[in-house]
Amino acid sequence: MIILVLNAGSSSLKYQLFDMDTSQVMAAGVFERIGEANGIITHRLYSKTTETKTVFEQKITDHRQALDCVTDLLTGPVTGAIETISQIDAIGHRVVQGGEAFNRATRINPHVKKAIQENNPLAPLHNPPNLTGIEVAETLFPGVPNVAVFDTEFHQSMPPRAFMYALPYGYYTDLKVRRYGFHGTSHKYVAMEAARLMDRDIKDLNLITIHLGNGCSISAVQGGRCIDTSMGMTPLAGLMMGTRTGDMDPAIISYLLGSTGMDFVKLDDILNRHSGLKGICEMNDMRDIHAAAAKGDARARLATDMFCYRIKKYIGSYAAALGCLDAVIFTAGIGENDAVVREIVLKDLTILGIRLDTAVNRSNQTRPFHIHAPDSCVQVWVISTNEEFQIARETHSLLTADKEPEKNRLNTPGNVNGSSRFFT
Ligand code: ADP
Numbered sequence: 001m002i003i004l005v006l007n008a009g010s011s012s013l014k015y016q017l018f019d020m021d022t023s024q025v026m027a028a029g030v031f032e033r034i035g036e037a038n039g040i041i042t043h044r045l046y047s048k049t050t051e052t053k054t055v056f057e058q059k060i061t062d063h064r065q066a067l068d069c070v071t072d073l074l075t076g077p078v079t080g081a082i083e084t085i086s087q088i089d090a091i092g093h094r095v096v097q098g099g100e101a102f103n104r105a106t107r108i109n110p111h112v113k114k115a116i117q118e119n120n121p122l123a124p125l126h127n128p129p130n131l132t133g134i135e136v137a138e139t140l141f142p143g144v145p146n147v148a149v150f151d152t153e154f155h156q157s158m159p160p161r162a163f164m165y166a167l168p169y170g171y172y173t174d175l176k177v178r179r180y181g182f183h184g185t186s187h188k189y190v191a192m193e194a195a196r197l198m199d200r201d202i203k204d205l206n207l208i209t210i211h212l213g214n215g216c217s218i219s220a221v222q223g224g225r226c227i228d229t230s231m232g233m234t235p236l237a238g239l240m241m242g243t244r245t246g247d248m249d250p251a252i253i254s255y256l257l258g259s260t261g262m263d264f265v266k267l268d269d270i271l272n273r274h275s276g277l278k279g280i281c282e283m284n285d286m287r288d289i290h291a292a293a294a295k296g297d298a299r300a301r302l303a304t305d306m307f308c309y310r311i312k313k314y315i316g317s318y319a320a321a322l323g324c325l326d327a328v329i330f331t332a333g334i335g336e337n338d339a340v341v342r343e344i345v346l347k348d349l350t351i352l353g354i355r356l357d358t359a360v361n362r363s364n365q366t367r368p369f370h371i372h373a374p375d376s377c378v379q380v381w382v383i384s385t386n387e388e389f390q391i392a393r394e395t396h397s398l399l400t401a402d403k404e405p406e407k408n409r410l411n412t413p414g415n416v417n418g419s420s421r422f423f424t
Contacts, residue, residue: 003392007094008133013066018392026081031066092395097123098150105394108146147395154184157225181229187219189390206322213332214242220318242284245275308344327379353377
């Protein structure tokens with residue numbers, strides 16, 4: 001089965017083509033600056049041993065033209081991975097916000113599209129372009145099944161005590177104000193990979209998965225199900241991030257609005273784009289921050305300290321929530337590459353049974369690799385995330401399950417409102 005994975009953003013379109021029989025990526029690419037005069041297209045064609053990269057500039061008016069161009073690249077004489085687009089068996093779409101309606105990958109039909117649209121107010125920057133990607137794919141690939149895989153679906157197993165905010169209850173029932181969590185596809189993928197690498201059944205494992213990229217989040221995963229996660233109703237909550245605040249006293253918002261005279265749009269921009277690492281030391285790439293700290297930049301050191309301290313505190317609280325801990329997993333740009341951050345985070349965590357092998361941690365081995373000392377009670381793994389492959393895998397298993405009797409694909413337990421109404 002050949003699956004095309006699409007991630008449509010407001011001005012970008014990312015794609016990957018997978019051969020699910022071999023679990024190999026055949027081609028991948030990204031269209032940037034859609035709608036602007038100077039669009040950039042990067043396409044990669046993979047064989048078993050080689051990678052051929054093509055980059056060119058072209059004005060791309062909209063997502064429809066972008067996807068048209070993707071089909072040309074995928075079938076072209078030099079850039080092509082397949083002969084004809086009829087070889088594509090299914091399309092998996094990343095959708096950011098599924099709300100409470102979706103706790104698993106879901107085949108797209110008019111009801112599903114309406115439900116995605118109903119969640120637009122919860123993800124105004126992401127869900128509308130995600131839906132555009134779906135609609136364009138439906139016109140360009142008539143008859144090919146489209147599947148939505150939601151960033152929020154993995155976190156739908158959280159119990160109410162973890163997802164509710166201590167606000168008047170009506171805000172939850174009337175306005176859907178609750179913790180949803182994000183990066184779910186990544187947390188799920190690395191949790192499954194950890195279980196495979198540990199040669200254990202995921203149902204028997206208590207894991208903490210830590211995704212540290214530009215956005216950062218951490219999840220407590222018990223028996224393969226998320227029981228808590230740090231991002232909230234929006235991706236602003238939780239850990240300190242590249243440019244986002246993470247957790248802070250909510251009263252700071254009214255204090256700043258009152259004392260500076262700025263309006264909420266400006267403050268929202270500050271909280272999302274000018275805070276976090278950037279707010280503290282004016283840099284948001286961890287490599288630059290380490291270089292500055294090494295030269296004695298005190299604010300770069302403070303930013304690193306704050307970043308790591310918050311992760312450490314979350315590990316402690318999630319260990320308590322889990323009651324028992326088998327492994328901690330680091331993933332994404334910083335988690336996969338940054339031995340310094342991992343070392344500061346894990347230092348002095350023997351209270352939780354975590355002992356780091358400092359030399360192995362610094363050795364930058366080929367991922368995946370583990371960095372715990374031989375006498376550590378808790379394993380620590382560094383695993384590359386692969387959200388696109390997880391989307392392809394879920395699309396594949398949904399469509400394979402579609403061929404099985406109805407009773408085999410009932411909704412999983414633990415979802416608050418259930419989503420079986422969409423599995424018709
Ligand atoms: P995104 O959230 O955009 O997918 P990534 O997972 O690609 O982000 O992570 C991007 C971040 O990873 C960069 O901003 C940088 O801080 C960090 N990063 C990437 N490579 C390294 C490295 N070798 N050492 C430290 N940090 C790194």
